[in-house]
Amino acid sequence: MSDLHVYDTTLRDGAQQEGLNLSVSDKLAIALHLDELGVGFIEGGWPGANPKDTEFFARAQTELHLRNATLAAFGATRRAGGNAADDPLVRALIDSRAPVVTIVAKSHVRHVESALRTTLKENLAMVRDTVSFLHGEGRRVFLDAEHFFDGYAADRAYALEVVRAAMESGAEVVALCDTNGGMLPDQIADVVADAVSTTSARVGIHCHNDTGCAVANSMAAVDAGATHVQGTINGYGERTGNADLLTVVSNLQIKRGLPLLETGRLREATRIAHSIAEITNVPPYSRQPYVGASAFAHKAGLHASAIKVDPDLYQHTDPQHVGNDMRMLVSDMAGRASIELKGRELGYDLSDENELLVRVLAKVKALELRGYTFDAADASFELLLRREVEEDATFDFFEVESWRVITDARGDEDALSEATVKVVAGGERVVATGEGNGPVNALDHALRRALAPAYPELDKLELIDFRVRILDAAHGTDAVTRVLIETSDGSTSWETIGVAGNIIEASWQALVDGVTYGLVRAGVPVR
């Protein structure tokens, strides 16, 4: 393993992205994914500066069990004229209990004078006081030197003096930040090399993508001696975003041969990038390097036969390295193998069922093309597989005749939803209605009420989460809606999926799968 730090700031700087708004639970879920990926550090937010981040660190103490990563709290140097020990924001960093504290400091003379409105001397004192206080309290202290590259151009000596002040006071890393993102790789390389050779600091790099060079700038910094790289998943961040951490790590690991992540971890990159996009609800960018849906997609054409003979001639790396797929190949062994494995989990030995495996794989690929995503809906995939392996009738618990949901409101009153569901179950036709604070809630109530006479076991089921994603929203009209529903039976929960042009229809599909899976799981026979 290389000792280069992989430092993720998705939860803090990434959250600055326009339109991105993460709840505390979102942040905890993302942190788990980051830890699974194997990053060294997870910057969780700015405790004390906003209540949500304070709560994140409080809940992390009990709820977030990290396997590999170290949690970092972000904060600023103490106020001008005060002292660190009495500064409430500095205290909040201690209270967060994060083992690493990353302090942002000004290193650009004009920013010190016109944004911070203090003297150059006091700014250095603020750095020294804050770093040494936190260090004295037993924290590992990293410094983010804000606007460093612009500051270096304005006053090289002062910018480097900030680096030295931090190191001398106990900082372990000084990350040089291209805060405005206007640098090009040669400038980054020159400045990093100077900082590495003229200070004793462990130098880090923090880039933004305003010139389209955030990845290259991060690479240039590492080549020039930086040993700490900051970035965000999917390049989230303010304006044009931060350096895309997965691209930087993939480049360093695959192209430069630096073993940054534990063996096998990079193979989770595509899945993790997409899982995090599900949480942020920012549509994944299909042209994203390495992990994008199109990253290894070849338009069928004149190269098709040559690709079949020797794929390496037409791809810059093996997509398996990052858990992605070349998309021209229809049947690949990996796909079949994972379906076989899933079957074994469910108690089916499919090792000799090659035809069935090919059929299931083709079905999955066709459905995913229409917008299904089975890695987020295990229960729906399990039903699909069981239906192929066993007789269809095994799962015909009920037949849907029709459903209808009405939502209405008068003036400024709250809207009400009411659903009617007509089914045949246990040999009886049942018409049931349900109300809810939304159309899906109402449908859920009506469906379970209709099934209650035949299947009283459904009484304990509860719809606990509902997520909606509009796919291909390019021109509104042909957009398809993907709905994920999580259902619980009190002791465990499962995810099901529906995809349709109509959001209510997609929700209905997911509801029906959720209820059906509940019956399968409980071992209830068809009545």
Next chain:
Amino acid sequence: MSDLHVYDTTLRDGAQQEGLNLSVSDKLAIALHLDELGVGFIEGGWPGANPKDTEFFARAQTELHLRNATLAAFGATRRAGGNAADDPLVRALIDSRAPVVTIVAKSHVRHVESALRTTLKENLAMVRDTVSFLHGEGRRVFLDAEHFFDGYAADRAYALEVVRAAMESGAEVVALCDTNGGMLPDQIADVVADAVSTTSARVGIHCHNDTGCAVANSMAAVDAGATHVQGTINGYGERTGNADLLTVVSNLQIKRGLPLLETGRLREATRIAHSIAEITNVPPYSRQPYVGASAFAHKAGLHASAIKVDPDLYQHTDPQHVGNDMRMLVSDMAGRASIELKGRELGYDLSDENELLVRVLAKVKALELRGYTFDAADASFELLLRREVEEDATFDFFEVESWRVITDARGDEDALSEATVKVVAGGERVVATGEGNGPVNALDHALRRALAPAYPELDKLELIDFRVRILDAAHGTDAVTRVLIETSDGSTSWETIGVAGNIIEASWQALVDGVTYGLVRAGVPVR
């Protein structure tokens, strides 16, 4: 003006992007935009290889009046064992009448042998014969050396021999192509420098973005002596796309001081990038450098007061250089300064309106606590601010009495949605219904139908995007749904927001804001 070639291949290599499909008229319209931008060369397609491209060049003769750019036709070297004068695809290049012909040739030994299935010697003969024939016919000939960088790594001497063969036969440019996109800037720089110093060629560069470095690679090539840069608008292209030409040109012109485009042309960049996206129907990427909607959008509230004093401290270049704008995003991190700045954008001087600023800020914070996120819904924030600054009645275009939406389905049929809306507008009570492929679509149709008698201006509005987010249950209450809607009037679009327990109610709020904003924007009086 620098004599560096700006060579656009949006219409040829860009069109290889997954899901992109351009008609001949689309291509002609894009070519006009490219010419207006001021690129030197427009690669129009491959005449002879597909009928659409043959037609493009035929129609370009009479319909495309280029002010500045030169049209280039793309093709390949003649077939192995034949001769150029008799090759129908080479003849098609002559017939296209394009003054520049760009020929793709193999320069990688393995590709010659296993994809082209000919000898290394014959491949060189194909280059010489094709280039000298076309040159003899009075065409300017450029050569695209395919897989050059991988080929150089496999057999440097042979790769360079291909460059020499082309130059000696009359080629004006040899563009070195990183066809698989796997290179990093330092590799590009080394190879380009070698090609420049050991051949007499005018060297060009053609990059793909598979390592996230297409822009930096193009810059590195220019720094190493390349004087011809290829790329595509919005970085369109196969897999991760080609180098984004506008980012490369902006970097070279703004950061390196190379005057590539005529004075004032770069100021059209944002408008032209978005106009071309309208034609390709690929949603613009908001985080795109220089021209993206978020490229100069600031969220962090702590910076706002400093930005007010000195915007240059917080942006890497003046957005006006590329025809973009600085935007302040209002979020829960916002302060009074950012609201004042936003007011200034809308034409209100609020510098002395401290009480109003405090009131607006309190309102924003209270709404964000309930789940609103105004940085993603500029138009809703603008309505909120305008309602505080002006009389409320200024925006009372209509009064909603009630609305209702029904979604139903029988058996396996597709669901249908139908909405009824009752409003008072222009002094009349109107009841209108609308259908749609989803409840929000149906409500949108019904609402605009109800308002049409009083406000015929709404006819041209279109709902173009719809996003849904379920927010965590806060303090034991029910989950809340946030809906963002994007509405377009054909030339511009705006985002509005709704938050409610019921997803349909949240959608309704966002729809009402979207329509109201459309009326405000068009300067329509209350009727």
